[in-house]
Amino acid sequence: MSDLLLTNVRPMGGAATDILIRKGVISEIGPGLSAAGVAVEDGAGALVIPGLVDAHTHLDKTTWGMPWYGGRKGGVLQSLIDNERNERIPLGLDVHRQSMRHAVGLIASGTSHIRSHVDVDTDHGLTLLEGKVRTREALAGLIDIQIVAFPQSGLMVRPGTYELLDAALAAGADIVGGLDPSSMDRDPKGSLDAVFALAEKHGKPVDIHLHEPGELGAFTMEMILDRTAALGMQGLVGVSHAFHLAMVPEARISALMERIAALDVSIYSTGHPSANVPSLARMRAAGIRVGIGCDGIRDTWGPWGEPDMMHRARIVGMKNGFRRDDELELLLDTASGAGAASIGVPGRSVSVGAVADLTLLAGETLAHAVVLDEPRPLVVHGGKVAARAGKAVVEAP
Amino acid sequence: MSDLLLTNVRPMGGAATDILIRKGVISEIGPGLSAAGVAVEDGAGALVIPGLVDAHTHLDKTTWGMPWYGGRKGGVLQSLIDNERNERIPLGLDVHRQSMRHAVGLIASGTSHIRSHVDVDTDHGLTLLEGKVRTREALAGLIDIQIVAFPQSGLMVRPGTYELLDAALAAGADIVGGLDPSSMDRDPKGSLDAVFALAEKHGKPVDIHLHEPGELGAFTMEMILDRTAALGMQGLVGVSHAFHLAMVPEARISALMERIAALDVSIYSTGHPSANVPSLARMRAAGIRVGIGCDGIRDTWGPWGEPDMMHRARIVGMKNGFRRDDELELLLDTASGAGAASIGVPGRSVSVGAVADLTLLAGETLAHAVVLDEPRPLVVHGGKVAARAGKAVVEAP
Structure with a gap:
């Protein structure tokens, strides 16, 4: 499953919007997106940056x-x-x-x-x-x-x-x-x-x-x-x-x-x-x-x-x-x-066409997010949820 | 209230023991202490150091x-x-x-x-x-x-x-x-x-x-x-x-x-x-x-x-x-x-006769406690509890 709809996120600290991911790639960015049958994650106003x-x-x-x-x-x-x-x-x-x-x-x-x-x-x-x-x-x-x-x-x-x-x-x-x-x-x-x-x-x-x-x-x-x-x-x-x-x-x-x-x-x-x-x-x-x-x-x-x-x-x-x-x-x-x-992985950004490696951050602005020591609300890798609320979807031994 | 019995704490990372505080000063250190009418705080094996x-x-x-x-x-x-x-x-x-x-x-x-x-x-x-x-x-x-x-x-x-x-x-x-x-x-x-x-x-x-x-x-x-x-x-x-x-x-x-x-x-x-x-x-x-x-x-x-x-x-x-x-x-x-x-405040230590400014730390040893980013289990100032589980007993405005 690498389709995902991220709602209410702020790309690079900008205005809140939605991000639609299809086959692991960002396919659309804009407010009020919907996609039938696609899992939805509510970003609750968090910032979103490349992973x-x-x-x-x-x-x-x-x-x-x-x-x-x-x-x-x-x-x-x-x-x-x-x-x-x-x-x-x-x-x-x-x-x-x-x-x-x-x-x-x-x-x-x-x-x-x-x-x-x-x-x-x-x-x-x-x-x-x-x-x-x-x-x-x-x-x-x-x-x-x-x-x-x-x-x-x-x-x-x-x-x-x-x-x-x-x-x-x-x-x-x-x-x-x-x-x-x-x-x-x-x-x-x-x-x-x-x-x-x-x-x-x-x-x-x-x-x-x-x-x-x-x-x-x-x-x-x-x-x-x-x-x-x-x-x-x-x-x-x-x-x-x-x-x-x-x-x-x-x-x-x-x-x-x-x-x-x-x-x-x-x-x-x-x-x-x-x-x-x-x-x-x-x-x-x-x-x-x-x-x-x-x-x-x-x-x-x-x-x-x-x-x-x-x-x-x-x-x-x-x-x-x-x-x-x-x-x-x-x-x-x-x-x-x-x-x-x-490290030879170009093109990671929060924009249409980019691979959906995305990390949500708490904070008012990008600068604020840097100094805030808080768990990451959501982590997405290739369109797939990898972690939520500071906890990975897999456990280490 | 500046009498307090701290049980199961490890002074400076040593063996677990109890600490009895009377009038804000450490009056006794040893295992199995008791004191009628004195409030008890269970240190649960935490380290204790001077504040x-x-x-x-x-x-x-x-x-x-x-x-x-x-x-x-x-x-x-x-x-x-x-x-x-x-x-x-x-x-x-x-x-x-x-x-x-x-x-x-x-x-x-x-x-x-x-x-x-x-x-x-x-x-x-x-x-x-x-x-x-x-x-x-x-x-x-x-x-x-x-x-x-x-x-x-x-x-x-x-x-x-x-x-x-x-x-x-x-x-x-x-x-x-x-x-x-x-x-x-x-x-x-x-x-x-x-x-x-x-x-x-x-x-x-x-x-x-x-x-x-x-x-x-x-x-x-x-x-x-x-x-x-x-x-x-x-x-x-x-x-x-x-x-x-x-x-x-x-x-x-x-x-x-x-x-x-x-x-x-x-x-x-x-x-x-x-x-x-x-x-x-x-x-x-x-x-x-x-x-x-x-x-x-x-x-x-x-x-x-x-x-x-x-x-x-x-x-x-x-x-x-x-x-x-x-x-x-x-x-x-x-x-x-x-x-x-x-800063001109001599004599702070975990020993009998010292003013009971004490901080409990998580960790196996003192060195381990330095790198562990965890809330302080208990903070005692002059024998009085000032904070518990990373939260002060007073709130800031």
């Missing part, structure tokens, strides 16, 4: 719903990575169960698309991927999940990982992942050549975690941009975090952003509260496709977060120093329609 | 519960200050009503003490103070409110403000406020001499907003420390924000923190998400009394925030990059018992 998009998360990592995990470590990135790799099995972190909990939480809070990394390493092989592929299948029709095969423990520094990534891409992963080719892999040329070789071989996009600071990050970014241009991969490459875009001199940031936009490379930001993060407004003004994401949620790395893109949007907004209504609207767009475009 | 403390907020500024305010501005600090001063009256921002909403929200979420600034300026005179003094009286016995007479629009740059601050301190304000003596007042010597003269005249403490960056902020901090020493005001001076303590070179930060601790000057941090903020762990390790606060809540400056110190603690924790349980415990202590000491 929320979590452009960067890790469904395989959360301890959500498990007993409190008190073993988190401090220290450098490598110690967090090692702690997680060593703790997964003793902790009983079942990826299918945990990714279901995480993803069902995102459905309940209005998310229509997730891009999630999954660790591929020589300790776990493809087992984590398998758990997540089962979750993607279990939730098909309620949320779309893109899976990035992610060498969390390193690619060049862990022989055997390349072959595992290759196998992961054949076994259901949609995107080739990478991680800090310079600072982690100690071989930016080798690491990036490997990632792009896999992308070419499998005809799949690339999404690289780039935490590297300052000029090191800028250098690695240039190498990513060089390969994007050389291989004609415009529109198929994403870089997550990109902290360096908040750390190098102003003129260099402008030049890098210009080139990133020209090569249509997407940037994914989580608004990391204790790091330097690139300016969302500046990236959008430069014409870069930008998505935002929840990143890890109460995992072995850190205790923070909720499976809710509105919660994350507020963190990103505060981090960016947003105050004005137009800034909050830009933020909400980045968390929904523009975020979808940033 | 939360909001060491830096602005009860006179919030638009909470009013229609959405869409007129927020960007730009420099001065433009935010001017916008607020000009918008208060047209907006109908009634300080008594709004400060009641804000403070009742803080009671409901477990706060026992608030230190709140109130704007004193030549446009509004003492009218804002009057509204807040009424709130303090209306909520007496449920929450303690300290009022800082705060020259938000400047002291030296707005003739007549000194006299108004003098009058405010005679009319119910508890503490002398100040604001950026160098960058805003353009006369650090004149501004600080005026603030400390008022403190001497009225025998009251000092609390200065210091946003000034880098070496400018460090310079102003030194001038504050000089006066603290010269006037023997150890333990009576607080500095809010102190962004410079995250901006000057490492060795200079250490030296400043050492002197701040030696002169027993408190630092109040809001964990400002888009500014450089001093390290909470480093300040605590240096022996500085530290409090944290919500700052403004959905006011004319910015749309963010909730009247809830646990919400704020999470923002401060994320900003500080806290991950480990011991870091979350330090954070919770700073938001409660240590925060109370930082």
